[in-house]
Structure formats: structure tokens, C-alpha cells
Amino acid sequence: MSWATIFASVKTAWNTASFLQKAQYIATAITLAVGVKGFMEAKALMAKGQDILGQKTSQGGKIPVIYGRRRVGSTVAFMNTADNRSKDLMIVCALSVGEIDQIELDTIEVNGVSIKDSKVFRQGYYAGSDKISSGAGSLCTFDQRGTVTAENAGGSGTDPAQRYRMVFNAHHGTETQTADPMLIATSGGQWTSAHLLKGIAYLACSFEADTKGMFSGIPQITVVCRGKKLYDPRKDGSITGGTGSHRYSTPSTFEWSDNATLCLLDYLKENTYGKGLAESDINLQTFQSAATTAEELEDTPDYDGTFSAATFSGASGERVVFVDADTWATCKVGGIFSLKDASGNFVAQDCVIIDCMRWQEYDDSNRYQITINCNLNADFTNESGTSLVKVERFHCNGVIDANKNILENTQELLANMRGILNYIDGRYEITLEDTASSTFTVTDDHIISDSGITVTYEDKAQKANKIVVQFFNALKKYEMDTVTVLHTASPNFTSDDGGEELELVIEFPHIVNKYVAYNMGKAILGRSRSQMTISFTGTPELYKTKVGDVITVAYTPVGFTGKLFRIESITLQPDGLVGIQAIEYLDIYTWQAPPQEIIEPINTPVANFAVKPPTGLAFTDSGSSSTGRAFLTWSEPTDFPFHTYRVRIVDSSSNKLTNKIVDQEFVDLDYLPVGSNYVASVSSINSVGQESDAATLTFTVSTPPVATADIKNQAVTLSKAGADLVAAINAGGASSTELIKATSAPSTRANGDALQAQDLWADTDDNNQIYVRNAANNGWDKARDSTLVTLYNSLSSTVTTQGTNLATAQSDIVTLTTDTSANATAITTLTATTGTNAAAISAEQTARSNADTALAADIATVSATAGDNTSSITTNTTAVAGINGNASAGYVLKLNANGKVAQMVLGSNASSGSGASSIVSFLADTFKIDNDAGSSVSPFIVSGGTVLINNARINELEATKLKLDGVTITSDSNGNLIIKNDGVSSAQMGTRAVGAMVVNGAAGSSTFGDGRTSDNFASLIQATFTTAESGDYQIVANCMVGGTINNLTQIESRIRIGSSVIADYNSPVGGNMLQPIILGGKISLAANTSYTAILEGQVIQDNSGVTPAISGFSTRITALKLNKQS
Secondary structure (H helix, E strand, C coil), X not given: CCHXXXXXXXXXXXXXXXXXXXXXXXXXEEEEECCHHHHHHHHHHCCCHHHHHCCEECCCCCCCEEECEEEECCEXXXXXXXXXXEEEEEEEEEXXXXXXXXXXXXXXXXXXXXXXXXXXXXXXXXXXXXXXXXXXXXXXXXXXXXXXXXXXXXXXXCCCCCCCCEEEEEEECCCCCCCCHHHHHHCCCCCCCCCCCCCEEEEEEEEECCCCCCCCCCCCEEEEEEEEEECCHHHECCCCCCCCECCCCCHHHCXXXXXXXXXXXXXXXXXXXXXXXXXXXXXXXXXXXXXXXXXXXEECCCCXXXXXXXXXXXXXXXXXXXXXXXXXXXXXCCEEEEEECCCCCEEEEEEEEXXXXXXXXXCCCCEEEEEECCCCCCCEEEEEEEEEEEEECCCCXXXXXXXXXXXXXXXXXXXXXXXXXEXXXXXXXXXXXXXXXXXXXXXXXXXXXXXXXXXXXXXXXXXXXXXXXXXXXXXXXXXXXEEEEECCCCCCHHHHCCCCCCEEEEECCCCCCHHHHHHHHHHHHHHHHCCCEEEEEXXXXXXXXXXXXXXXXXXXXXXXXXXXXXXXXXXXXXXXXXXXXXXXXXXCCCCCCCCCCCCCCCCXXXXXXXXXXXXXXEEECHHHCCXXXXXXXXXXXXXXXXXXXXXXEECCCCCEEEEEEECCCEEEXXXXXXXXXEEEEEEEECCCCCEEEXXXXXXXXXXXXXXXXXXXXXXXXXXXXXXXXXXXXXXXXXXCCCEEEECCCCCECCCCCECXXXXXXXXXCCCCEEXXXXXXXXXXXXXXXXXXXXXXXXXXXXXXXXXXXXXXEEEEEEEEECCCEEXXXXXXXEEEEECCEEEEEEEEEEEEEECCEEEEEEEEEEEEEECCEEEEEEEEEEEEEECCCCEEEEEEEEEEECCEEEEEEEEEEEECCCEXXXXXXXXXXXXXXXXXCCCCCCCEEEECCEEEECCCCCCCCCCCCEEECCEEEEECCCCCEEECCCCCCHHHHHHHCCCEEEEECCCCEEECEXXXXXXXXXXXXXXXXXXXXXXXXXXXXEXXXXXXXXXXXXXXXXXXXXXXXXXEEECCCHHHHCCCEEEEEEEEECCCXXXXXXXXXXXXXXXXXXXXXXXXXXXXXXXXXXXXXX
């Protein structure tokens, strides 16, 4: 039986066995064997466990299932920003299907860095769990939009009603869990109380991005989880062999375990993601036995069964133990740990090691920590005691990919413990391929002499002298690791193979312990060296055995006097005999203490975030300075590279005076007035923008800086300049601009000379409002702003005429400043006129700023007129920004030809109150996108309200109605597909109208006709079909045969279309005819024609005096298959 059909076939096979028992067949067994040899053959099906750590985006796939304990990535089920604030990000990270035991929040890593690393996550985080009802550690309930209000560098906050830089709310996947309160409060209605995610374990996360290196982009999150709680039949007092409160169908009674057998049992019984077997379908006693074998304790090379010295610290009632480096190196996740104090008293006994962690934050000491599943019984600090670690033979710490089929996942779980799954007497049984004793002796009397025993020796393709086992080492944060198994003792396998290296690489995605991985590889290596198999046909007595049993073979024709074999397969034969295949049994399973694992030292390279503050921060007052100017100095950090420094100065009232970045270890403070309690803060910034903590210094400025020839701030004003300023402006004479101060509009210059264009008048009765003498020198124009001083830098105009032709060019450039604002404007105009034809170009540019806003604008127009026809092009560019958090930018391109407008508008707006928005819009009869490949077809056009796309690739299309080549496709209120406009014809369906069609018969069976004297075929099954085109067609049919079979019974079957018989078959005579009928033939058919293909059968010979009783069973096993061949 193929592995690929075992689960689909077991029920059918069992029902078939019930029928065959009527013909005195004894029993049947179907086996899924993934022992040592089976695993070698199935290794290509193993999952890549490294994928477990990847963060995926949900695209309709299934969420995985966690067994045991494993660091996992997540499936992003929801991600959005809060009210379009791009710095506030919300993510829902789905971890597992079904309730899991624990999401270990203190193990969360963001982009590979522990959230407990205070050097990176300086403002800390909040971690809450739905297992805690209120107070510290309960789910965060607060709206996370806005300014961070709580900080706790390197640790979790304690108040669930505060705003944090990062929040992680853990939901463990119960069927009664409620929606996440933090997401409800933060998402602005995107996440509601209806978003329960029942039966899904997940993290609800909130992040506020910053510029100090906490993270950039989408955070990649991993976390260690203790997975599914499992049913243990050994703890079920309601079944034979069990004691306790566990019940098969009551998940509330289950407990967490990483027992490999119990993980397989959970997968077989679970109907959400597994096989969904009922309790009556499983032989639970075999699972009890296998679970106990999986937990057998073995010695490790670090202890060899005896206690060794250990130094440890820990608190009473806690499960975390800090140990010395040598002790930590002996601890493995899943190991059984015992600890004694200095007096030899047990501190912890036979506790499961749940986690082993070591870390060294940069510029810090190493830390070694283990977590166990029981509490310490006292407080200890650097206690000199002893420890012992043993290891269980098999465990399961991994993730089941729910997108894979049930068979593949079952194979992985079986391979994890060398399991063999049998289906015997209507129930599944588990056997572990392990050391065993013979249960049956096969002698010459049990073997049918006609066939004897077939012996097969080694297959070099399966032979190895080097096994490389890939596993996922819990000591290395569940990253992939390898252990190599060789046999260098006598006999040296590589030498025996002539020096040729025969390497086999195996992956065990659910093993996290190097010593367990080594012993799995050891068994595979041993099996590859001894591959003798036998096959023979035996008497029905061999039905006493099952797959996985060890048997003794004493068969004299081949010289076997008592050789041990393990049964690999048992085949039921039609004549009641039993086909056996077995492989030589050797003790390749006994645990061997592997080489001691070498733990590499912690690698602590300089990370991107490694940057230290400057040292030696010092202030020098102006009185002590050789330059007479106050300044700050400092020294660069020596441990880690720097790039620039940020310098902040505040006064005694915390008013900000300076915030700037410099690239030297010095900053000038000559601007500071005399005063005390100034505070300087200087931080280092490295080349990737990571910023250190700040070095600070409080200082006093006692003396002002030494005066220099420079003009100091506020040293010159109009009132101080007085007549000297006026004289300087007027020094140019009559052809220069003159500033005249007067209470009313002057009629002459101050010296009595005639006024000139561009003269300036300061109205002393109106706060020195500035007026400018106009170009015609016949009036005064008020300046464009009520400024203190207005200066026209240039004002020029040129006019040329000849007859009726006129050309003008004018430029007006103005700068305006006040004590609160600055303005600059440039206006340029060009015109040309000939009769009724005219052309013009105008440009106006404005830059304006004050204490609150800044604006820049550029408007340009070109126009042309000829008679009644006019065309123009206008561009308008504007940018505005304010300190209140508002900013906008706009660009308009407008084309106008006699009133027909084509226009493009680009706009972007950011408001502190309503968030950010942007727009790109077009006004046109037709909008198209072309390429430069020379194609005459535009790939994208919008015209007349219709979008035309020549060729499109769309990931997901949502539509109310589709129209395909005149045929409308829609759906009714029940979601049923409706094809309108006469549906779809065979011709429309094209040349693939008939590909492969399987037609199943009605329930029950069809009786063969009695054709012993003349043809009397009975129809067993038929199908009518219509061809799409002419050509050769292959017709295939099959069925199972049963009934009363006598020693002379013979049947004939055939396939017929019309009068054409395309396949005919006569069976063997008697019991040999009991086999499936499979017929096939080829026939040439015309196009667009309806045909009926018929499978027919008749009995052509039988014993005399009997009425033939042969039937074709069409239910599930008889089909007609039509395949177009040309």
C-alpha cells in the first residue's frame, strides 16, 4: 500500500477485508512505517524547519500548529497605521492554531534583538497576557496614539493603562478569548470587539517608530512559545492502563508536553488541522507504551550519570536559575535537570529544562540562565552545589505546517521517534522501532516451498559511512545546527568503502537537542550498513505477527538457523496466504553517549546600535579662553566608532537655546549671556544614525566674551543710524534713489531737487511706512508690505515699437524684510503684438516666511492669440509649511485651447488634526500610458469613462459582475455562479473541452451477463460526452470483481463506443481471476459529436450446474476515464 493513500484507503481496505473474510481470508493490516529505513526513503518530504523563524504575510494560507517549545516567527494577519499616523504601527502576529500553553513574552526579539536590550530599546516596552486578569502583566488597554508617557529601559512597564513605545499583548488561543483591548482603543475602528480570533494564539503589537535605531521598516518579530496542551492516555483513568483526570474529548484536562508520541496522537485525533479520529479508532494502549518509551532517560557525556560541581543563583518559588558557564553548556532544552545545594540537599529534582539562554549585551558581562518546569525551594546566591542532566530518548519541539497534507505531517511526526503506524482490526496502533525480542519463529513449515525465500543484499544508493544530521539547536536560539556521525572504530566504514565518502544528509525539524540528533543519526548509519532483506509467502499463521515485530527465521534451504529479522510489510494474498517482507534485525538502537558538545564563545561583534557617549565634557568661560569666547569641549568615545555629535544647551529655566549637530569635539558658546545653571548635553551619532545616551554638564557663564570689531546683535537700528543712514542712501546724487523722511508726501527732494522714479518716502506719521515713487514719476505707490524698510533691488522696463508692432519686457524684483518676516518677489513679463496676433510669457515667484509659516510659490503662464483663437499653458507650484504641524504642497498644470481644458493636479497635505492625504488627478478626454518599445498599442488608456488595458496581471480582482466576450458572469444572492447570454458552448470552451473525466457508477454493484452459450454482455458503467474537436481519444475503464468464483469461472469484459469495440479482455480461470479489471484503448472521433462509452462484462465459462454470480462493484472503485490525446 502506498504511503500516499494510506489514510484515504484504510476504511475502504477494512471494508474490503470484511468482504474477503467471507472467502475465509483471515485479517488485514495497513502500515505507515517511518522507522530508520523508512525515514531514509522519505527524507525528501521533510519540512525546512528554518522557515519557522520567518515572518509571513497572510495570503489565505493556514496558520501552523506548535508542538513542544520552539522559537517561531508569525503570520501577519493584520497591519495598519493608527489614524494614518505612519509612525504608529499596529500588527497582529498569528502564531498557532489552537490554545497553546505559554507565549514567553520575555523572549520576544525584534529584528533579532531582545526587547530586554536597554541599549537598543531605551524606552522599554509593555508586555501583557490574557492569562493575567488585571494589574501589571495583564493586557494593555490604553490608546497608543500620541506621545510616549511611560518608559522602562530594558524591561516591561507595570501599568496597562499607559502609552509605551512598544506593546505586546499575548492571546493564547482559547475558544473564549475576547478581542484585544489595546487594538480596539488604538485602531480608530479598524479592530473591533468582534475581532476575537477564537482558537488562534497571537500577539497584538503596537510600535512607535523613532530616529534612534529601535527599528526601521516593518519589525520582524520572533518569540518562544510552549505549544499545544496534549492528551496523555497514561493519565486517563477512564481507559485501561490509565490513571488520572485526562479525557480524550475534554481539552481542559490536557497538559503541555513535548513527548513525541503524544504530539502524534494529538495530530491524529484533532479534527481542526489533523486527521480527526475518534477514540474508538485508536488503540490507546499502544500509545501509552510508546509514550513511556519516548521518556526513557539516558546519560549524557557531560555527566555520565553522576553529579558534577555547579555554581548557581536563584530565588525561592522561581523557575529561573543562573548558573556558571560550564554548567550551562551541559544543559539542553528537554533535558531532565536535578540540582543540589552545598549540603547535598535537592534544590530541584527531575525537572524538565524548558529554556537555556545566554547573552552578552555589548559592553556588558556574560549571563547564563536556564528555565525549568519546577520552582526552587529557597533563595541562593553563588551557591556551590552540584547538578545532573539526563535526556529523554525522543521529543518533539517544532511546528506543523497546516498547508501540507495529513500524510506528510504524520510522516514527520513518526520519523521523530522512529515510529510505525499500523491499522489492525479497525484501529490505529503505534510501534517504535527500537530494541526488541523475537515474538515468532518462522520455520520450514511456515514457508510455502514453491516460492521459498528471496534474499536481497545491500543497495549502495542507501549505503553511507557519514551521516550529517540537521536539527534546530535550542542552545543557538533554534537556528539550524548539524551533528556528524562517523564510525572510525573497527571496522572503519570509510576504509571498508575504499576511502569513498558516502554522505547522507538528514533533517529532523522537531529535534532541538544535539545528543538526541546524534543517536538518530547513529541508527541511520547502522541501518545503512546492513540492508539484508527477505521476502517469502507464508501460511496464515503469520497473521499473528504485525509490522515492526522481530521474528526468528530458521529456514534450512538458505542456511538460516535462527537469524533475526524485523517485519517491514505484510501482504494479504487472495488464496489466504501471507506475503512477508523483513529486514535483518541488528541492535542499532541502544543509546550511545555521543561526543560532548562544544559550545562556542558568545560572539559580540560591534552592532549597528553600538555607540557610546563622549567623555571628558568640559566648559571654558570667556575669561579663561585665549580667544575671549566661551566654548565646550569633549573627547571622542574610544570603544565604538562615531560620526557626529548632537549638542543641546538649555538655560536654568529649561528654555532650549541650542540643538545642533557638529562633526568636531568643540562648540562655540560666545552667544550666551552671563548666567548660571546652564545644562549642556552632548551625544554621539554613528554612521548609520544610531545615537548614544548623552553626556551632561551644568555650567555657569561668569564673564561676557571679549569685544571684537564685529557689529553685535541689535547694535544698529534706524534710530541709531539716523542722518548717517539717510546720507548713505542719498550719496549717489540725482540719478540715485533718495530716502526722504516726512509727515506727508514730499513734492521735491530734501535739497529741493526734482523727485526721481524709485525715490523712497518714509511716512514718519505712520510708523515709517515706505512709499515708492512710481515709474512715471507722477505719484507714490505704497510698498507691498507694512515693512520697516523696503528696498527695490531692480526695476527695469524695455519697450520697442515699429508701426503697429509692439514688444515689451519688464522685470520687477523686490525684497522686503521686517523684524518678524522676510519676503522676496520677482515678476517678469514678456509680450509681443502684431495686429490681432499676440504672444505673452509671465512669471511670478514669491518666497515669504515669518515666525509661524513659510511659503514658496511659482506661477508661470505662456499664451498665444491669433484672431479668435487663443491657447495658454499655466503652471502653479506652491509649498507651505507651519510650525503647528501643518504642511501642504501643490502643483497644477493647465492647458487651454479655445476653452478646451486639459489639466493635471498634484497635491499633498499633512495636518496635525486630520492626518495626511495626497491626490493626483487628471482632467482630459483621454488618458493613456505608452512605452518606448515601438508598439502601436498603448498598454493603458482611460477614455470616455472607460478604462482600456491591453494586457494586465492582477493579483486579486473583486467585481460585482464580469463580462467576457459578450457573456456576463455574475452570482445570485446565495453566492451561486450565473453565466448569462446562453451560457458557454462546447466550441467556446475550446480544444480542452474533454480532458480527463471520471464517471462513478451508482451505489451497489452490476451483475455480469451469462454469455456461456452466446454473447450476453451486461453494461457495468457508461458515460456520454461531447467532443470539442476531431482526433484520437483514449478511453480507460476499471472495476473490482467479486461474487461466487468456482474453479472454472472465467469472465470477459470490453469497452465499446457504438458498434466499435476498442478494448477486450478475457480473465484467467478460477481463483486467479479475482483481480481488478483495467481496460484501455484508443479511437478516432469526430468533432462536436456526442458519444456513449460503455464498459460491458459477461461470464463466458463456469462450472456445470451452477448459475453464474459475478458482479462488478462500481461504488468508489469502478470508473470511466476519458482523455483527449491530440
